[in-house]
Amino acid sequence: MTVTEVPTSAGGNPIGFGRMLRKEDARFLRGQGNYVDDIDMPGMLHGAILRSPVAHAIIKSIDTSAAEAHPKVKAVITGAVLETLGLAWVPTLSYDTAAVLATDKVRFQGQEVAFVIAEDKYSARDALELIDVDYEILQPVVDAKRALDPGAPVIRTDKEGKTDNHIFDWEAGDAAKCDAAFAKADVIVTQDMLYPRTHPSPMETCGAVALMDKVTGQLTIWCTSQAPHAHRTVYALVAGLPEHKIRVVSRDIGGGFGNKVGIYSGYVLAIVGSIVTGKPVKWVEDRSEHLMSTAFARDYHMHGEIAATKDGKILGVRVDVLADHGCFNGTAQPTKFPAGFFHIFTGSYDYEAAHCKVTGVYTNKAPGGVAYACSFRITEAVYLVERLVDCLAAEMKIDPAELRLKNLLRAEQFPYTTPTGWEYDSGDYAPALREAMRIAGYDELRAEQRARRERRAAGDTTEPLMGIGISFFTEGVGAGPRKHMDILGLGMADGAELRVHPTGKAQLRLSCMSQGQGHQTTFAQIVAQELGIPPEDIEVLQGDTDNTPFGLGTYGSRSTPVSGGAAAIVARRVRDKARIIAAVALECSPDDLEWELGRWQVKGDPEKGKTIQEIAMLSHSSLELPDGVEGHLDGTCVYDPPNLTYPFGAYICVTDVDAGTGEVKVRRFIAVDDCGPRINPMIVEGQVHGGLADGVGMALMQVIAFDEEGNNLGGSFMDYLLPTSMECPSWELGMTVTPSPHHPLGVKGVGESATVGSPPAVVNSVLDAIQVRHADMPLTPAQVWRAMQGNSFRTDLAIT
């Protein structure tokens, strides 16, 4: 499974795994990317959405007459119009319902109220100003902790008989066993912590162009979708449109990070707009619309407890979660998992028992929760356990690295079944942490920190406070298997089709959809490795439902674990077929042939053989093939993964904190990732880099908070702060390689590892610097300064 010598193609690329420059770069470097807003079509109209200025209000009336009278306006669509089409309310991915356009009430600031279609986008915006909506303001539910109070305003009055804001209760693990483990503990540490609402904010906002051809009945939707096949089926199920007449096309996507999994009102409205006007209709949201209405992430209020013996052996963990899902339960996650994969919160450690309880509530905020490279809420889980372990280390005055090394799962325990029922496929954890400590120079850093603290104690306050933070994470990525995982009944398995053309050039068709991950390159490398065809001779097609096989798409780091498995298997099927064809051509038995990269040759007589390119041509020739073997060199596959893959890693963050201002500088960040063998190490490192920047952003800067009236306080990039080149250090990466035993290539996903794993390292580092047990993210200068005064604040509300 380890990477061995890989031959190089005439194009200078590895025929298999290895560093290869990206095929997709050629167009991006020239400004020739194909994003949805780049589409222009004859007669194309432009849509714009009128949004609610308030968080909770009854809509008493909507007057669209002035907007309709605007000379460039072609149509105005309201919730009342959608009701006549049965599209005002649609099912969500979590078996709730959500309003496409508000009919009875608005339930969050920024909710969609009306849609204007005009000849150009400036006129469409102008016309929004002409719509008069009469709102009767209602008390909003802003604080999730008050959502279940008796007498709290009921948000979902649309649901018959609904008298509170409760969505679900869900638990995992063994409560009694956990109580028993806690009963024999010498030390129990308890900590409340919030993983605040954050937003993925890809640089490209969401958008769509829809075209309904009334003659053929063909509906085409070009949109920013990470899951085009799932979108097509949902349109068919929800709108009753014939699925064979729907084509969903994702072109280049300017970043997704989970934000572009769901179907947004704007997409539906563009479709309705095209049906109404008979013209192509484009809708592209602006940044504030994007931040205020599309899928946010996290918003978990967690009460955690960790129990250990006096010599530092962790016995158990339990957690009680209040989950703020916003006003519609629309989280994108496998059906059976209302709290996503949160119950993997036992993390990377070996203990007897664990238990969690999650309660989901409605609030007057935008819907979502699962987005932003979170692996279905493993982000929250890793943050919880990694913060608890640090709290325990502080309580017991044990070095946090030592405490982790004492409790990490050991190699011989794999495959390992967690106390909440997850089977980790493979792992060797301690070497990864030791490697991170080696790169960091951990002992030297601690010595430097001690020396600084001594100087400060002696009265020298010129130096910043120094913090060292560790996190260790176990990820679970690559959903399904489909017997356990589905979305709206669609099993999480993915197809692949491979066609080797007569001249030996190939096309691979995939169900997943890149948003920047470099699929055109890495999937060509997979086929190259299996078939010996140079990667430059392999075209990877994705994103167009009319010419790719069905599958659930790209999120949860599932492209490599699932579609990567499909690509490997379909290539092997083609290789097996090529063997039969070669045997006929060489007048021998297939059993007499052996595979040497790119070639079937006679065992013991390697001069006699046929290259895959020769076999491709033979497969189209007059060569007489055995009964049951059809011509051509094509294959198909649907890959149903037997389990998730479980990448892991050890991160160390070094910070300097200005004691006077609370300003944090990330001095160093060391990341050791183990995602199994790396198909393209350059791309893997790029994925890790991006996730680490996310971690710095979430830990220090990013939050979507709300004031008491439900106003979104993170509704533009002036308020919602993302890390720039100045906040990010030069990342220091390392690796260990532990293959997955069940994946055809041994590979694991990696796209979300760093986003999942890095926030607790940053937070642990800052809290280590200021010697405070806990303060909630983001650790802005104000929060750090207040934490140092023993007065940290809730970051999900307006600062008081």
Add this chain to the structure above:
Amino acid sequence: MQVTINVNGQDVSRDVEPRLLLIHFLRDHLRLTGSHWGCDTSNCGVCVVWMDGQPVKSCTVLTAMADGRSVRTVEDLEQGGALAPIQQGFMNEHGLQCGFCTPAMMMTGQALLDRNPDPSNEEIREAICGTICRCTGYENIVRAIRWAAEHQEVPA
């Protein structure tokens, strides 16, 4: 109103609304879609183009303000079918993933190299901090601009 702007070396005259943003003029009127639009508040910087040789955020420049000036966009970087060093640097160092901020990053990086042919990593970070990238964590963008610095012809 009538404007005449030299765009990528060619004079272009158009009748535009006074409120038309330069980014929309470039993208929607001239179909130069390499420059992108990301926030409207001058924070994200994916709309960076050059005006009279200086990087500007074209979402907060009115087309009217560019009247009589020269504008250069990413489409002009490649010359004679050969990628410019800044483009080659981004490719070689994996300085891009989704590609959305890339044109702005390259225009900003080239502007830096034009005034400082041998910038330090810190100077590069400072130069590009007006454009946000959500994919790369910036490390490889810094390396890409360094690569370009080391591979471009510097006038004697």
